[in-house]
Every structure is written in structure tokens, then in C-alpha cells.
Amino acid sequence: MAAMPTYIQKRLALFLFLTIVALVGLAGRIAWIQFGEGQLLSAKVRDQLRESRVMQSPRGTIYDRTGRELAVSSMTKSLYANPREIKDASVLADLLGSVLGISPEGIKERLMTGASFVWIKRTLEPEQTKAVTLLIKEHGLTGLGFVEESKRYYPNDSLAAQVLGFVGTDDIGLEGIEMTLDKTIKGRELKQVIDTDSHGTPIFKSIFSFIPEKQGKSVYLTIDSTIQYIVERALDKAMAETGAQAATVIIMQPKTGEILAMASRPTYNPNQFERYSSEQWKNRAVSIVYEPGSTFKSVIAAAALEDGKVRPDERFIDKGFVEISGRRIKNWSDESYGDVSFIDIIKNSINTGFVQIGMRVGAAKLTSYVRGFGFGKVSGIELPGEEAGLMFDPKEMRDSDTATMSIGQSIAVTPIQLTAAIAAIANDGVLLKPRIIREYRNDDGTLAEAFEPIAVRQAISPATARTLTSMLEKVVSEGGGKKAAVKGYRFAGKTGTAEKLKPDGNGYLSGRYIASFGGYGPVEDPQVAALVVLDDPAGIYYGGEIAAPVFSDIMSQVMRYLSIRPHEGNPLLPPDNPVVKSAELPYSVPIADGPSAPPPPGHVLVPVLSGKSIREVGEDLHSLGLTFVPVGTGSAVKQNIAPYTAVKPGAEIIVYFEPR
Known part of the structure; x- marks a missing residue:
């Protein structure tokens, strides 16, 4: 067998050598990857293949x-x-x-x-x-x-x-x-x-x-959705009738500080919030500041009575205007009332009388009482965006500042502050912290935390509060707030009409106003306090003319819903209206002939409600003067009183809803 040529042997030896070197190098690389970089590379793989x-x-x-x-x-x-x-x-x-x-x-x-x-x-x-x-x-x-x-x-x-x-x-x-x-x-x-x-x-x-x-x-x-619905329906109606650009209503329980309803206009649908502007998202009840005008006079009257600077029967001379530090302040009516009592001053919202009273109390004490009612700082309600309002520093106040503050000008408040102050008068002078959260519950339904009323301070004495209540009642029964009256009940309150401030706060917008009414009742045992604010209405702009009727509309429905007994002997109670809880109002058996049979005199027929939305049902029932109590959400599936039943106005109709 011939010997392998030398050059082939050399090539083979070189190949074997290179192969061995490559294998050794590969083994070394594998060892390095496995033992040197193993953990790092494993982590990279996990990062790449896991999310x-x-x-x-x-x-x-x-x-x-x-x-x-x-x-x-x-x-x-x-x-x-x-x-x-x-x-x-x-x-x-x-x-x-x-x-x-x-x-x-x-x-x-x-x-x-x-x-x-x-x-x-x-x-x-x-x-x-x-x-x-x-x-x-x-x-x-x-x-x-x-x-x-x-x-x-x-x-x-x-x-x-x-x-x-x-x-x-x-x-x-x-x-x-x-x-x-x-x-x-x-x-x-x-x-x-x-x-x-x-x-x-x-x-x-x-x-x-x-x-x-x-x-x-x-x-x-703390919100009651039925009362909330009553408020929002009334607010929409008021917006349409007055042409107001914005509005707010708050209803509060004076004895607990709980907010039963809080509504603002313009509004939006939170299911489609992205389709609306931030202005429509705004909760005006806590985030706007405005000059309250005459609704603030309740606080001024409380301060003067509490400080002993005025008596209910004390008499004043009204010339139709008063000059303070070179500034002339006139009555809203441009009229002179002559010889008037303090009760007349409140009843007719006489500016000159309130200026005289405010000047008696003085800047320092007046500011102290006003702050005692919660103005000048946030109320602490559990809602974002709350403003503190604007108040004078008494050390820097001129006499003209004291005078204008006495008629609700040159200061700025929020609706929630004013509502809380009105509720404090109704609550024997005790200011409570407004609350909108009642309790937390765990996912299994067990109670996690409950919240109790928080008394902030005694703003005025119970005696002063009751005296003032009797005077504010006359505003509704005899004075400028007559359109706020609720048939069958005694309410107290105060109207307000204020010029609208310019956005920069320097001066007023010509011909633009904020109309309001704040009140509470029934006066013998106040259960609700409320504030209605209509911003920039078109046409008539007086609070007693356009805000007071909204208050009356809301309260007449709320009284029925809460089954609060009308006041016996009330001159506003019609003689043919029996004193009976709305829930006890009698109704007859269903009329067999259906809608073709007319209801008996003084009755209405309960409509067919099945398949309708909550809003549609509410509109149908309220148009008939019936009290609407919704249960559930979605479309109506059942009602406690059968269709075509003859009932008296005020009867409570419970409607059950289920999701579509």
C-alpha cells in the first residue's frame, strides 16, 4: 500500500488541529455561557418571552x-x-x-x-x-x-x-x-x-x-335619588322657562348636615363624559363663587339679633337711600318705605335698613359672625374643587365695605356655604359640616365605616335662631318670597338678586344677574333646607319672581315624598285638603273599563308605565301630581298601583325597574 503523500498528511494534521481548536473553543464558549453568563441570558430570555x-x-x-x-x-x-x-x-x-x-x-x-x-x-x-x-x-x-x-x-x-x-x-x-x-x-x-x-x-x-x-x-x-330626580326635573324646567345660562340647587337636612340632593346645570352624561366640556363637568354647588345679594341678609340679621344691636319690633326710617363714605346705596325697588320695623326690613329686603343694622354691629364683629357661619373657608364636604369664597379683612374694611357686605355685596360665597348657613338657622343656630358620604361597606355587605353628624360651632343661640325663623317665615307668607310658599306647610326663607361680577372680579356685567332663594321648613320642625340659584336669566331676573317658584315646586313634591304632615290651621292649607300623610291617601279599585272611563271628581288615572325609562315615568307621574318612587334601574316592569286606577293627587306610585 503506497504511503500517503506528505502534503496530504500535513493538510489532514492541520484540519484535525483546527477542528480540535474549534471544539475546545466551542466547549469553552458553552462553558462560559452556561456558567459565566447563564443567569443574565436566562433573564433576557424570560424578558423576551414573557410580558x-x-x-x-x-x-x-x-x-x-x-x-x-x-x-x-x-x-x-x-x-x-x-x-x-x-x-x-x-x-x-x-x-x-x-x-x-x-x-x-x-x-x-x-x-x-x-x-x-x-x-x-x-x-x-x-x-x-x-x-x-x-x-x-x-x-x-x-x-x-x-x-x-x-x-x-x-x-x-x-x-x-x-x-x-x-x-x-x-x-x-x-x-x-x-x-x-x-x-x-x-x-x-x-x-x-x-x-x-x-x-x-x-x-x-x-x-x-x-x-x-x-x-x-x-x-x-346621603343623596336620595328620588329627591335628586325631583330637583333635576324642576331645574330643567326652570332653565327652559327663565333662559338661565346655569343653575344650582342644593337640599340639605338641617339636623344632620346630610345632602339629600345636589344638582347643577349645564350637565352631562358620565357614561360619555368625553363628549362634554369641562364646564359641563363642573359641580357649581361647590366650585363657583358669587355675590349672594339679599339671601345673605339672613346672616346679617342673625348677627344683629345675636349681638343685641336690634330688636324685632324696633323701628327705622327709610328714606329710600343711605350714603356711607360718599357711596349712595339705594333700595332694590328705588322706593322709600318710610317708618318701618325690623320685621318689615327683613320682609321687604330693605337695603337701607340692613346698612344701618350692619353699621351698628361694626366691621370686626360682623365679619366674626359671618365667619362663624362658615363663610371664608371651605366647608370640607367630600367633593373635589371646593372654593373658599372671598371675605374682607376687618382691619382693612372701610365703612362702605361694611355697608355693602350688609346687603350681600363685595363678598363672594359658594352655594354649599350659603346652604349650610341657612341650615344652621333652621338647626337652632348650630352649624353642621355638610356631608355627602353616609357609610362604606365591604364587598360582602358588612359595614366598614359609618359617618355621624359633625357640629362645627354654635353660630347663634337657639333663641336668636327661632326669633329669626319667625321673621323669615313672614318673607314667605307676606313679603317678597310669596312665590316660595308651599301649600299646607309653613316655610321660612329669603330671596336674593345680585349683579353678576365680571370674570376678573373688577366691576359688574351690565344687565346680568344671579337670582336665588334660600329657605327651610316646615318651620315648626325643619326637615329640609334648600338653596336655588339661577345664573344669568333672560328677561325677569328677580329671585322672588323666578327662583322662589322653583323652591316651591321642589318642596311641594319633597314634602309628599317624605310623608311630612301638612300644618293644621295653616292659612295656606285649602279647607278641602285633609291633613293626612301622602302615603295614606286613599285610592279606589281599578276602573274595569280602562282608559275610556273618566276618573271620579278630584282623582286622576294612574297611567301605563311598563317599558318606560325612569325619566319618562317621572314626567308622566309628576304631570299628574303623583309622587314617584323608583326602585331599580332600566325599564319599568311593574308598578304598585295598577294602570287606570283612580287615585287622588299626591298618591305614592312605586315603580320597579330592571335593566334592558
Whole structure:
């Protein structure tokens, strides 16, 4: 056998040598990767093939004081995409844009980011989820998937919108109670680690079958949704009739400080908050400051009586004007009333009389009493955006400042401050902190925390409060507040008409006013205090003419709803109206012939309510003078009194609602 040529042996030896060197080098590299960089590279692989997704369990439910749902959370689908699996981003964007109501350009821009996970749209409506599912099936779309997320829903739409506020797409409360109690009612954040393939696609899509854990605490508000509805309906009517640009109504329980209703106009639907402006989101009850005008004279009268500077029967001379430090202050009517008593001054809201009284008390003491009623600082109600108002520093006050403050000018207050002050007079002079939260409950329904009334201070003595109440009652029964009267009941109150300040605070807007009325009752045992504020009405602008009737409309319904007995012997009580609780008003058996049979004299027929919304039912019943008590949300399914039953006005109709 011939010997292998030398050059071949050399080549073979070189090959073997290089192979051994390569194997040794490879073994060394493997050893280095395994033992030197093993942990670091493993972590990189985990980062590349795993993703963390934060899921949110539902927020706690917000209820009214009776347990009716005002804000709830439900699970809904959110659409995501993996752009690496998308075949044609333009086609997909066009298809999705048409069913989701968003621009195809925006969708395409998200798909071109290069990420392995992008949101297309969060918290879809059920019909949108069905439409996308159908698109995926019909067009064989890839790279799309759904995630279960919690969505906030407001079953009563705009009812108490500014009180409730709303929640953003990242489950963050952005306005109202949702913002104030965000940490309390917000659900838990759940971090999930998802294994993916090299394209970033989840290996087990079952991880998106999100099962929420415990929700956040539920909150019960002091709001009564029925009273809230009464207020909002009256407010909408007033806006239409007066042409006001904005308005506010607050109803408060004088003995507890609880807010039973709080409404502002303009308003919005928190289910679609993004369609409205920040001006419509604003809760005017706590966030606007304005010159109160004559409604503030109740506080001035309280200060003068408490300080002993005036007697109810004391007489004054009204010349129609008074000059203080070179400034002439006239009566709102431009008239002179001559020889008048202090009661007449209050009853007819005589400016010159209040200026004389305010000057007697003096700047320092007057300011002290006013601050004692809670003006000049926030009330502390559990709502965001509350303003403190504007007050004089008594050390810097001129006589003209004392005079103008005595008639409710040159200072600025918020509606919630003025409501609390009115309620303090009704509550034997005790100022209470306004409250809108009643209690918290855990997800199992057990009580977590309850809140009790908080007395801030004794603003005036009980005797002074009762004396003033008797005088303010005459404003309603005999004076400028006659249109605030509630048949069958004795109410006290004060009208107000004030020029509207310029936005910069320097001077007044010509021909623009704020009309108001604040009152409480029944005077023998006050159960409610309320303030009505109409901002910039068109045409008639006097508080006694346009705000007082709104107060009367609301209170007549609230008295029936609360089953408060009318006052026996009240001159406003018609002689043929028996003193009986509204819940006890008699009604006859259903009329067999249905709507064709007329009701007996003094009766109305209960309408067919099935299938109607809460607002539609309320409008139907209130137009007949019937008291509406809703139970549940959605569409009407049952009513406690059968259709075509003849009942007396004021009868309580309980209507049960269920989701559509």
C-alpha cells in the first residue's frame, strides 16, 4: 500500500488541529455561557418571552341613601393586537375603524409601532365586541384578541352627574366622588406574567379569561335619588322657562348636615363624559363663587339679633337711600318705605335698613359672625374643587365695605356655604359640616365605616335662631318670597338678586344677574333646607319672581315624598285638603273599563308605565301630581298601583325597574 503523500498528511494534521481548536473553543464558549453568563441570558430570555399585564378588579358600587345603584362596574371586553401577526395593517385598520367608531389612521399608527402588544380600544360595548368577533371570523383576521376589563357604568345617565363624576380608561377617578374616593372604592391591581412565543403571542390565551378578585369598598351617599330626580326635573324646567345660562340647587337636612340632593346645570352624561366640556363637568354647588345679594341678609340679621344691636319690633326710617363714605346705596325697588320695623326690613329686603343694622354691629364683629357661619373657608364636604369664597379683612374694611357686605355685596360665597348657613338657622343656630358620604361597606355587605353628624360651632343661640325663623317665615307668607310658599306647610326663607361680577372680579356685567332663594321648613320642625340659584336669566331676573317658584315646586313634591304632615290651621292649607300623610291617601279599585272611563271628581288615572325609562315615568307621574318612587334601574316592569286606577293627587306610585 503506497504511503500517503506528505502534503496530504500535513493538510489532514492541520484540519484535525483546527477542528480540535474549534471544539475546545466551542466547549469553552458553552462553558462560559452556561456558567459565566447563564443567569443574565436566562433573564433576557424570560424578558423576551414573557410580558407583564396589569389587570384591575372592579371598583366598589356607589349607592344612594336607600340602596339604589348610582355607579356600578361590570366586566367588558377590551380589544388588543399583536402587530407582528398582522398581515395588512391598512386593511385591518379600515375594517376595525368602521365598527369601533375610531379613525383608521389612528389604528394603523398604533399597529406600526413595532410592539408585540397594543391596545386598539378599551372597554367595548357588547355590540362592538360582537361586530369585531364577526369580522375576525369572516376575514380570517389574525393578531387580534380580547381582554376582560372592568368598566364603570352609570345606570341613571346624567342623574347626579357632577356629584358622581366619572372614571377614565385606566380606572382612575377624574371628577366628583369617583375622584375623592378613588383609593377607597378602587379595585385591586393584579399583575399577571404571560408566557409568549418569539413573536410575542401569548402561548396560553386562557390567561385572558380574567376572573376579578374582591372589588373595592362600596359607598352609600346621603343623596336620595328620588329627591335628586325631583330637583333635576324642576331645574330643567326652570332653565327652559327663565333662559338661565346655569343653575344650582342644593337640599340639605338641617339636623344632620346630610345632602339629600345636589344638582347643577349645564350637565352631562358620565357614561360619555368625553363628549362634554369641562364646564359641563363642573359641580357649581361647590366650585363657583358669587355675590349672594339679599339671601345673605339672613346672616346679617342673625348677627344683629345675636349681638343685641336690634330688636324685632324696633323701628327705622327709610328714606329710600343711605350714603356711607360718599357711596349712595339705594333700595332694590328705588322706593322709600318710610317708618318701618325690623320685621318689615327683613320682609321687604330693605337695603337701607340692613346698612344701618350692619353699621351698628361694626366691621370686626360682623365679619366674626359671618365667619362663624362658615363663610371664608371651605366647608370640607367630600367633593373635589371646593372654593373658599372671598371675605374682607376687618382691619382693612372701610365703612362702605361694611355697608355693602350688609346687603350681600363685595363678598363672594359658594352655594354649599350659603346652604349650610341657612341650615344652621333652621338647626337652632348650630352649624353642621355638610356631608355627602353616609357609610362604606365591604364587598360582602358588612359595614366598614359609618359617618355621624359633625357640629362645627354654635353660630347663634337657639333663641336668636327661632326669633329669626319667625321673621323669615313672614318673607314667605307676606313679603317678597310669596312665590316660595308651599301649600299646607309653613316655610321660612329669603330671596336674593345680585349683579353678576365680571370674570376678573373688577366691576359688574351690565344687565346680568344671579337670582336665588334660600329657605327651610316646615318651620315648626325643619326637615329640609334648600338653596336655588339661577345664573344669568333672560328677561325677569328677580329671585322672588323666578327662583322662589322653583323652591316651591321642589318642596311641594319633597314634602309628599317624605310623608311630612301638612300644618293644621295653616292659612295656606285649602279647607278641602285633609291633613293626612301622602302615603295614606286613599285610592279606589281599578276602573274595569280602562282608559275610556273618566276618573271620579278630584282623582286622576294612574297611567301605563311598563317599558318606560325612569325619566319618562317621572314626567308622566309628576304631570299628574303623583309622587314617584323608583326602585331599580332600566325599564319599568311593574308598578304598585295598577294602570287606570283612580287615585287622588299626591298618591305614592312605586315603580320597579330592571335593566334592558
